[in-house]
Amino acid sequence: MMKRLPRLPRSRASDSVFDILRENILGRGFRPGDRLDVRALADQLGVSATPVKDAVTRLAAEGLVEIRPRSGTFVAELAADAVAETFEIRRALECLAAEHVIGRLTPDLLSRFTAIVDALERPVSTDRERAQHEQKNVELHTLLVETTGNRRLTDLYRSLNAHLVVARVHSRRSPEQSRLDQERREHRAILEALDARDATALVAALDRHIRRAGAALVDDVREAGVGAA
Ligand SMILES: [Zn+2]
Structure with a gap:
């Protein structure tokens, strides 16, 4: 039987970055098709790249962000x-x-x-x-x-x-x-x-x-x- 795993505390930075990016995508901050530069966002928000990458992955799961291999990360188009x-x-x-x-x-x-x-x-x-x-x-x-x-x-x-x-x-x-x-x-x-x-x-x-x-x-x-x- 699989051992029960402990519940890990959710990183605060990761949640805040997710909330900020999501708000800006749902509001008027970003436009559909805008490029999201993970490094630049991390610098701007004063966090490491990891919480930004985590947030981007969660936003992609919601369909708000598109990760295009070899091209970059973009705010999903609204076609x-x-x-x-x-x-x-x-x-x-x-x-x-x-x-x-x-x-x-x-x-x-x-x-x-x-x-x-x-x-x-x-x-x-x-x-x-x-x-x-x-x-x-x-x-x-x-x-x-x-x-x-x-x-x-x-x-x-x-x-x-x-x-x-x-x-x-x-x-x-x-x-x-x-x-x-x-x-x-x-x-x-x-x-x-x-x-x-x-x-x-x-x-x-x-x-x-x-x-x-x-x-x-x-x-x-x-x-x-x-x-x-
Ligand atoms: Zn209705």
């Missing part, structure tokens, strides 16, 4: 095609989840869904409110997938990191009010389908919501040229 592909997979996974959610829905879970949808109707005007709104949106969709109790589906869904794509696009181009109103109606429709325990309506509501949201993001990337370095 319209890749956004469209991510949202197609997301839609398929959430609609699959929707087929299994109703059977497992408890009153407790329904009130959690209700609380999240209520919170999503709060006004959004500042960057901070936008970030909170996006966080609540992630919570809603992740709870939906988790409710299936299907671990593989949940892992697959999480590894898609669709919310990071959303955050990257929105940090460069804030969604218009009309789009937020549309989104609210769609979230209400999802909640109503849950409340009515209507699996067909739930699949349809999610399908519409994710199709519309994906198309809007693709438009943003194309129009604002946010993918261009």
Whole structure:
């Protein structure tokens, strides 16, 4: 039998470097396609190269950084095609989840869904409110997938990191009010389908919501040229 290994303390430098780089990729600090020079970053941050390399590896696992052999490390591109592909997979996974959610829905879970949808109707005007709104949106969709109790589906869904794509696009181009109103109606429709325990309506509501949201993001990337370095 394998010996139980001790839990190692996580290096603080490594975590801080990860947080700083991630914030700058999700915000406006770095642009898609920017080269990340490990040595230069280490110098700038006053740390050794190791925590920077560790952070870069973790960011690559999230799809935020691309490590190109013999070429270098770059902030991942934000191409319209890749956004469209991510949202197609997301839609398929959430609609699959929707087929299994109703059977497992408890009153407790329904009130959690209700609380999240209520919170999503709060006004959004500042960057901070936008970030909170996006966080609540992630919570809603992740709870939906988790409710299936299907671990593989949940892992697959999480590894898609669709919310990071959303955050990257929105940090460069804030969604218009009309789009937020549309989104609210769609979230209400999802909640109503849950409340009515209507699996067909739930699949349809999610399908519409994710199709519309994906198309809007693709438009943003194309129009604002946010993918261009
Ligand atoms: Zn949503």
